[in-house]
Amino acid sequence: MNIQTTTKFDGPGLDALSPVGRETVQDRIYRQLRIALIQARFDAGEIFLAGDVAQRMSVSSMPVREALARLVSERALEAMPNRRVRVPLLTLERARDIAQARTLIESELAARAISNLTNDDIERLEMLTAEYEDTSDAQDVATLNHAFHFHLYEAAGSSVFMPIVESLWMQAGPYVRAAAKLHKPLTDTAATLHHRGILEAIQAGDKARVASELTADISQSFAILERADPDFWNEGEGGAS
Template sequence: MPRRKDLPGDAPPAPGREPLSPVGRRTVQDGVYTELRRSLIQGLFDPGEVLRIVDLSERLGTSTMPVREALARLISEQALEPMANRSVRVPLITRARLEDLARARALIEAEVLGLAMSRIGAQEIDRLRELTDACDAVLAIRDQEVSGEAADLNHAFHFTIYRAAGSEVLLPIIESLWLQSGPYLRVSARHYAPEVDGSATHFHREITEAIAARDAVAARAALRADIGRAFTIMRRHLTEETA
C-alpha cells in the first residue's frame, strides 16, 4: 500500500518515538463515572439527595466537565434525575418505584441465575463461600452495620453468579437495576435488625449450597428471598413513616 504524503501542517514524530493518541479527558471522565457509579451501587447517596457538580468535582479532585458528562450518563441509566436548577438528584423513594424495582430484580436476576447454574464450577462455588465468609467477618467487626466494604462483597457475590451466565444482554440490565436500587438499600440497611430480619448472609449461603447441589429451584427461591428482604424492610419503613 502506498504511503500517504505528508500534509501541510503535519508535525513529524520525534525520532525513535511512536505517535501517541490523546487520552487525558476521556480517562478522567471514565474514572469519575466509575466512582459515582460505584458509590450509587453501594448506597452511599440518600434518596432525594441533591448532587451539585461543583461539590462533586471538588470531592473527586477534577474539573466540572467530566463530572457533568458522568452525571449525564447516569441520568440516561435512570440512576439519577435532572432538576430545574441544573443540579441532579438521586430519585425519591416512592412505593410504585419500590415495587417496580423489586419485581424487575427478582424476575431478571432469577432468570440469569438459572442460566448460570450449569456454567458455575467448583472454583466459582468456593469463591461464593469465601465472599460470604468475608462479608460475615466485616459485619461482625462493624456490629452489623452495612458498610461500603460489605456492599462491595455483596456485589461481588451476586455478580460472580451473573457473569457466569455469559449473557452480554442481560448483565447490563442487572447493573442498571443495581444502580437504581442502591439508594433504597442504603435506607434499608439503616433499618435492618438482625433479630427480626435474620443473618445478613443467610440467603447467600442458601444460594451457594443450592448451586453446589445443582438445585435450580432452591437457588432461585433463595435469591428471590435475598432480594426481597431488602425491599420488605423498605416497605416496613414506608409504612412506619406514613403511620
C-alpha cells in the first residue's frame, strides 16, 4: 500500500546542504545527499528538483542530475515524470523488509568487528554515546547515531557489506524520520540503552549479545511504525507534510 502524499523538495533536510567546490562536483553532491538520506533528514514523498538543489549548492544542474541518478540506481530515491526525483513513499511491507535486512547484515558486521576494535575505537564509541545522551537536538542525534554505528561496522573490515549497509540506511531514512515524529521526545533513556548494551557486550567479547543488542536498537524505530494507527498508513500520515 503506497502513501500518496507528495511535496516539493523544500524540507529541513535542504538546510543541511552547502555550496561545493568545482573539483569532483558530482561526487561531492552525491556524498552530501547520501549522508543527508542516511541521517534521515528527508521526509517520504519529498521532491528533488535538480534546479533547486543546484541553486542551493551553487553548482550547475548537470552534476546534480547525475548524482540524483546514482541515488535512484541505489533505490534511495525514485524517478518521477518530468525529470523529478522523490524520496520513496512509505509502506508497511517495505518497512518490515528493511528492518529485517538491516538486522541480519548489521548484526553480522557488529559481531565481526569485536575482535578488531582497539581501545581507541572503544573510547570513541563511548564518547559518541555520551554525546548522544547529552543532546536533544534532532540533527545531532541523527549524526551521532550514524557515527556510532558506522564506526563499529567499519571495524569489521568488510568492503562487501559496508556498501549494502549504506544503501539500507538510505532506504531506512524516511522510516526512521517518520518514527521520530511519532515518538517524542527524540531522546530519552531508551535512545542509547542498546548502545550501552552493545558497549558492555564488546567489553565482554560476547558476540551473541552484541547481535542481540544491535537487533533491539534497530527494531526500536520500526516497532513504533508497527504500532502506528492504521490512518498513518491509509491517509498519508507517514509521508511528507
